[in-house]
Structures are given as C-alpha cells and as structure tokens.
Amino acid sequence: MNDRTVKILLVEDNDDDYIIVRDLLSIATAGHFDLEWVATYEEALQSLQRDRYDVCLLDYYLGEHTGLDILKETAKHSSMPFILLTGSEDYDIDLKASQAGVVDYLLKGNINAALLERAIRYALERRRIEEKLRESKAGLAVAQRIARLGSWELDLLDLDDLDQNPLRWSDEVFCIFGYEPGQIEVSNDNFFHAVHPDDRTSVRNAVAGAIRDRASCGIDHRICLPSGLERLVHEEIDFLYDVKTHAALRIVGTVQDITERKHVEEALRQSRDELERRVEERTAELGAANEVLRNEIVERQKALSALHQTAEALQTAKEEADTANTAKSEFLSRMSHELRTPLNAILGFGQILEMENATALQRESTQHILKAGRHLLALINEVLDIARVEAGHCELSLEPVLISDAIRETCDLLGPLAAHCNIQLEVENAISQEYCVLADCQRLNQVLLNLLSNAVKYNRVGGRVSFSCSQTSAGRVRIGVRDTGYGIAPDHLPKLFIPFERLDAAQTGVEGTGLGLALSRRLVEAMGGTLTAESTLGHGSTFYIELPGAETFPLPERAGAPRWVPATISPSAPLKTVLCIEDNLSNLRLLEVVLAARPEITLLAAMQGSLGLDLARQQKPDLILLDLHLPDISGNEVLTRLQQSAITSDIPVIIISADATPQQRERLLAAGAKAYLTKPLNVKEVLEVLDQTLRIHRKSVG
Numbered sequence: 001m002n003d004r005t006v007k008i009l010l011v012e013d014n015d016d017d018y019i020i021v022r023d024l025l026s027i028a029t030a031g032h033f034d035l036e037w038v039a040t041y042e043e044a045l046q047s048l049q050r051d052r053y054d055v056c057l058l059d060y061y062l063g064e065h066t067g068l069d070i071l072k073e074t075a076k077h078s079s080m081p082f083i084l085l086t087g088s089e090d091y092d093i094d095l096k097a098s099q100a101g102v103v104d105y106l107l108k109g110n111i112n113a114a115l116l117e118r119a120i121r122y123a124l125e126r127r128r129i130e131e132k133l134r135e136s137k138a139g140l141a142v143a144q145r146i147a148r149l150g151s152w153e154l155d156l157l158d159l160d161d162l163d164q165n166p167l168r169w170s171d172e173v174f175c176i177f178g179y180e181p182g183q184i185e186v187s188n189d190n191f192f193h194a195v196h197p198d199d200r201t202s203v204r205n206a207v208a209g210a211i212r213d214r215a216s217c218g219i220d221h222r223i224c225l226p227s228g229l230e231r232l233v234h235e236e237i238d239f240l241y242d243v244k245t246h247a248a249l250r251i252v253g254t255v256q257d258i259t260e261r262k263h264v265e266e267a268l269r270q271s272r273d274e275l276e277r278r279v280e281e282r283t284a285e286l287g288a289a290n291e292v293l294r295n296e297i298v299e300r301q302k303a304l305s306a307l308h309q310t311a312e313a314l315q316t317a318k319e320e321a322d323t324a325n326t327a328k329s330e331f332l333s334r335m336s337h338e339l340r341t342p343l344n345a346i347l348g349f350g351q352i353l354e355m356e357n358a359t360a361l362q363r364e365s366t367q368h369i370l371k372a373g374r375h376l377l378a379l380i381n382e383v384l385d386i387a388r389v390e391a392g393h394c395e396l397s398l399e400p401v402l403i404s405d406a407i408r409e410t411c412d413l414l415g416p417l418a419a420h421c422n423i424q425l426e427v428e429n430a431i432s433q434e435y436c437v438l439a440d441c442q443r444l445n446q447v448l449l450n451l452l453s454n455a456v457k458y459n460r461v462g463g464r465v466s467f468s469c470s471q472t473s474a475g476r477v478r479i480g481v482r483d484t485g486y487g488i489a490p491d492h493l494p495k496l497f498i499p500f501e502r503l504d505a506a507q508t509g510v511e512g513t514g515l516g517l518a519l520s521r522r523l524v525e526a527m528g529g530t531l532t533a534e535s536t537l538g539h540g541s542t543f544y545i546e547l548p549g550a551e552t553f554p555l556p557e558r559a560g561a562p563r564w565v566p567a568t569i570s571p572s573a574p575l576k577t578v579l580c581i582e583d584n585l586s587n588l589r590l591l592e593v594v595l596a597a598r599p600e601i602t603l604l605a606a607m608q609g610s611l612g613l614d615l616a617r618q619q620k621p622d623l624i625l626l627d628l629h630l631p632d633i634s635g636n637e638v639l640t641r642l643q644q645s646a647i648t649s650d651i652p653v654i655i656i657s658a659d660a661t662p663q664q665r666e667r668l669l670a671a672g673a674k675a676y677l678t679k680p681l682n683v684k685e686v687l688e689v690l691d692q693t694l695r696i697h698r699k700s701v702g
Contacts (some may be wrong), residue, residue: 041065060086081123144172178225196222344679348590351683396440402552404431408447430467437547455483482542488535579621581612609633
C-alpha cells in the first residue's frame with residue numbers, strides 16, 4: 001500500500017465488531033483507511049452497486065442472509081476483493097468462501113491490527129495482479145485475432161480414450177470454426193465435427209502418433225464452416241511434461257487459418273509454371289524472327305522487375321529483423337529488471353539474517369534461502385547470456401590468450417571444490433605447452449570454469465580431471481578436459497548441449513540449471529571455435545574446445561582492480577547523510593537494515609524522483625542511492641538534473657537497479673554515476689562501495 005487512502009466497506013450487523021474493526025484500522029501503521037459501515041444485506045447491495053470501494057470486509061452471518069449471498073449478487077458486475085469475517089472456525093464455510101471468490105478468511109477472535117492490515121494489503125495486491133492478468137489475456141486474444149491463430153489444450157488423463165479428456169480452446173478457435181465465442185460447447189466431438197469428414201482419420205492418426213512417439217508434429221487439413229464453406233488450417237501439436245516423472249501432462253496445440261496463404265502459394269506456383277513454359281517456348285524459337293527476339297527482351301524486363309521487387313522485399317525483411325533485434329534487447333533489459341527486483345529482497349534480507357546471531361535451525365534455513373536464491377540468480381544470468389549471444393549482442397574482445405594462464409586461473413578458482421570432492425587435478429602436460437589462441441579472455445575463462453566444474457561435480461570420489469592442449473593441422477588449438485566419471489550414454493550425447501537438458505543429472509542430487517554447456521558452446525562458436533564431447537559409459541567423458549591459434553602471445557596480465565575494504569568505524573567519526581530515492585518499500589527496508597551497521601549514517605528516503613530532487617537540494621546529503629524505475633520521472637532524468645544543478649552536482653550518486661545489462665551500466669557511469677550496483681544486492685559489497693565512496697568524497701570536499 002502507498003500513501004493513497006484505501007476505501008473500505010464493512011458489512012457487519014454487530015456494533016461491537018464494527019467498533020473493533022474501526023479501532024484496529026485506526027492504529028494501522030502502513031496505510032490510510034476510509035471505513036464505511038453498513039449493517040444489513042440490502043444496504044450492502046446498494047453500497048456495492050456504486051463500486052467506489054477498494055476492499056469489502058464481509059461478515060458471514062447477516063440475519064436471513066450470509067456474506068456469500070452478497071458475493072453471488074455482486075460478482076457479475078464488480079471485481080472488488082472481499083475478505084470474509086466470521087466468529088467460528090468452520091472448514092465448510094472456508095471452502096465455500098474460497099469457491100465463491102473470497103481472497104481471505106479471518107476469524108474475529110484472532111484479528112489484530114497487523115493481521116487485518118496484511119489481509120487488506122494482500123487483497124489489493126491480488127486485485128492488481130488479476131487486472132494485469134486480464135490485460136495480458138486481452139492482448140493475447142487481440143494478437144490471435146490478428147494472426148488468425150487459435151490455441152487449445154487437451155489434458156491427458158485417459159490415454160485409452162482421448163475423447164474423455166478435458167479440452168480447452170481460445171476464443172479465436174471459435175471464430176476460425178465459424179462461430180461466436182461460446183456459441184458451441186468446447187468438446188472433442190465439436191472439434192472433430194468441424195474437421196472435414198475426409199480428413200478426420202488422418203487428423204486422429206496424427207494426434208495418436210504424436211502421443212505414441214511423444215513428439216511434436218504439424219498437419220494441414222480442411223474444416224467445414226456452418227455456412228458450408230471449406231477452409232484450410234494448419235495445426236501444430238506439442239506436449240507439456242511433468243518435470244519430475246517426464247510423463248506427458250497435456251497436449252498443447254495451435255490452429256491457424258492458412259486458406260489465403262495457400263491460395264497465394266498456388267497462384268505463385270501456377271505463375272512459376274507458366275513462366276517456365278514460356279521460357280522453354282522462347283528458347284526453342286531463338287533466331288526465328290526479330291519479333292521473337294523482342295518478346296524475349298520483354299520477358300527479361302519482367303524478370304528484372306521481379307528482381308527489383310525481390311530486392312525491396314529483402315530490404316523490408318532486413319528492417320523487420322532489425323526491429324525484432326531492438327525489441328529483443330528491450331525485452332532483455334525488462335526481464336533483467338523484473339526478475340532481479342524480487343530477488344533483491346530475498347537475497348538481501350537473507351544475507352541480513354545470515355549476519356544475525358541465530359539458532360542452528362535458523363542458520364540452516366537461511367542458508368537454504370540464500371542457496372535457492374543464488375541458484376535462481378545464476379539461472380537468470382545464464383538465460384540472459386544465451387539470449388544475448390543468440391541476438392548477436394554479446395560483445396567480445398578477441399585477443400591472444402595464453403592457454404596455460406587460463407588453465408592455471410581456472411584451477412586456482414576451483415581447486416578448493418576439487419579438494420573437497422577428493423578429485424585430483426592434472427594440469428602439467430597442458431601448461432607445459434605455450435599455446436596461444438585468439439579469444440575473449442573473460443569468456444574463455446567462463447567456458448573453462450563451466451567444463452572443470454562439471455568434471456568435478458559429476459566425477460567419482462577419488463577421481464581425476466586432466467587437461468590437454470595440442471595444435472591441429474589447420475592451425476587451430478585444441479583444449480581437452482577429461483574426467484574419470486561415470487560417462488554419458490551414446491543416445492544422450494546429442495542432447496548434451498540443449499538448454500535446460502540435464503539428462504540423468506537431476507537424479508544425482510548435484511545442483512545445476514542445464515544451461516552451462518549450451519551457453520559455453522554458443523560462446524565458443526561466437527569466438528570462431530567449436531565445443532564437442534565424447535564419452536565412454538563407465539569410464540568418463542572428454543570435452544574439446546577448438547579455437548583459432550594466435551601467432552603472438554598476450555601482454556602480461558594487468559593487475560586486478562583493488563578490492564573494497566570495509567570501513568572501520570570510530571566513535572568520533574563524523575555523521576553522514578545518505579539519501580535513498582527508491583519506490584519499493586521492501587528495498588527501502590533492506591537498505592535501512594543494511595545501513596544499521598553504519599550508525600554514523602542518517603538515512604533519508606524518497607519514493608518519487610521529484611521528491612528526491614527537492615530533498616537533495618534542501619539537505620545536501622553526502623551520498624545519493626538512486627533507483628532507475630520511479631513512478632513519476634525516471635532515474636536517468638533524476639541523475640541528469642542532479643548533475644546540472646550547481647547545488648547537487650558534487651554529490652556522489654550510486655545507481656541501484658535490477659537492469660544488469662552492460663550497456664546500461666556503461667551509459668550511466670559515463671553520465672556521472674560513481675558506481676553501479678545490481679539487484680539482488682550483495683550486502684557486503686553495498687557497505688564496501690558505500691564506505692569507499694564516502695571516504696573519497698570526504699577527501700575531495702576536505
């Protein structure tokens with residue numbers, strides 16, 4: 001909830017219960033509430049018809065009626081969330097209320113201010129999410145109508161009789177079949193009734209074959225409209241599987257009207273045949289007469305005209321592809337923000353809990369939270385990496401890289417993991433050869449880390465991992481990573497580099513996302529190389545990287561960037577003020593808890609960009625923490641105004657955002673930001689960057 005006043009209608013026939021609810025709302029701390037009270041069924045219906053309330057608190061017993069009666073009357077014309085209040089704990093009432101659409105169920109004897117406030121906050125958030133979902137469904141329906149593409153789903157509950165399984169289809173399927181949405185019952189019988197009688201057997205055989213082979217398929221067939229017209233449609237069939245048992249849960253499919261497209265294709269085919277016939281005739285009559293020659297010239301001019309049209313079509317296709325790439329970049333930025341924002345709260349507060357004094361059980365639970373959150377963060381990063389590579393947005397800096405240095409760095413990083421798993425690393429043969437490849441050093445290290453990590457995790461206890469390095473006859477360098485693990489079955493090798501395909505690893509208890517090898521192959525291919533694998537079941541696997549060789553050796557490795565050192569707080573340390581411009585309450589709370597470790601810092605908060613600018617000019621803080629997604633003006637605009645103002649231009653600004661794309665980071669640092677931190681936040685990193693920035697600012701001011 002924000003500063004907006006929440007309008008609440010209380011339907012309650014008991015004066016004492018009304019007073020209790022009124023008093024509880026008056027002491028609520030996180031919101032402003034405007035409570036209106038009615039005591040009878042009739043008054044409630046009149047008030048709800050005006051539809052001017054945000055939430056309705058509804059008593060179950062209302063004389064001759066119940067709260068569920070009111071729900072039935074208002075559900076047709078209102079999407080307002082209802083919270084049911086009752087004095088008795090009755091499972092049947094709870095079940096009926098849930099089925100009727102109640103978003104929460106509160107016992108009057110157990111209600112307190114915090115519980116009531118939580119229920120109202122949950123109801124408002126659920127309403128917001130449901131409205132977004134309705135908007136998304138409406139957008140999907142518009143897209144399907146434009147494309148003349150419908151979708152359907154068939155649950156696989158009874159494989160022996162498919163007609164008995166529940167079927168669902170979108171509104172566009174009705175339209176394709178010649179009906180208004182909802183005009184006929186959604187059923188297998190009506191679906192196959194629309195299929196042309198001569199095509200029904202082939203359609204049923206295609207579905208049965210797909211189910212038998214667990215394979216997607218496509219089929220063209222005719223349908224008969226109620227008007228008697230025939231149309232041609234294309235169907236695509238695929239499956240959704242249980243992630244644990246891999247059993248098929250349902251069939252999903254699309255149906256698209258391709259009648260006009262087929263007509264165009266047929267016309268083009270006829271035109272092509274006609275053109276070929278005429279060319280043959282002209283070829284046979286070459287030299288017969290000048291008139292024949294003139295006709296040939298005319299034909300060639302037609303061909304040139306067609307060529308110009310083709311060139312224009314290719315240019316149009318290129319422009320559409322550029323537009324699609326731009327949309328994909330925007331999608332990557334949006335997804336990075338939308339996925340990282342909730343992870344910021346999860347990992348941030350998890351790290352806070354980890355730093356607290358806690359019981360063994362609490363520490364274990366906190367570790368589970370952090371472990372799961374970091375696993376999800378790794379999955380998000382790998383998905384975004386793959387998308388960037390496929391979109392051609394992965395920036396590479398190809399330079400000569402010494403293989404021995406890359407292998408040493410990889411083994412240094414994963415040596416503790418190998419030692420913990422009792423795995424011996426054998427690198428002497430590989431690092432004794434001074435081979436050099438043309439590659440992006442950071443991305444090559446990323447690939448080697450992934451291969452070595454897999455070789456250690458999926459190895460036997462007491463096993464070995466060895467590196468090899470050789471030069472091919474084509475002047476390329478081949479790097480091998482061999483393990484003594486359990487090997488991979490031959491029929492599984494083709495699936496090894498498919499995203500999210502973990503083969504049988506999910507049953508071993510070893511964590512993973514199924515994206516590492518897929519991303520590694522794409523990175524190696526982007527650097528002009530190949531990544532392959534060979535394996536012998538029971539004896540282990542070997543992965544080979546081949547990259548172009550380099551004639552010169554790389555320059556000595558640059559010294560690493562200095563690490564941040566946590567500040568040492570002295571009792572006489574000067575007081576500092578930090579302004580945080582952030583519209584997310586959980587993120588503000590997280591930063592408040594984090595900065596509790598720095599008692600000399602006073603935290604100011606602003607949930608709007610304009611308010612943040614006013615506070616910056618009035619308070620002259622020592623540091624500003626700035627989020628990019630604000631409700632009134634963007635964080636980019638806030639940074640620009642801070643830099644342009646003589647009052648605030650010298651205040652250091654640290655960007656805190658869920659947008660982790662390199663282009664965004666580089667752009668904002670170039671615009672004047674002192675640092676750029678991505679959500680989910682690392683608590684220690686936040687404190688280190690904060691201390692370092694304040695220390696540098698203090699010296700520059702002094």
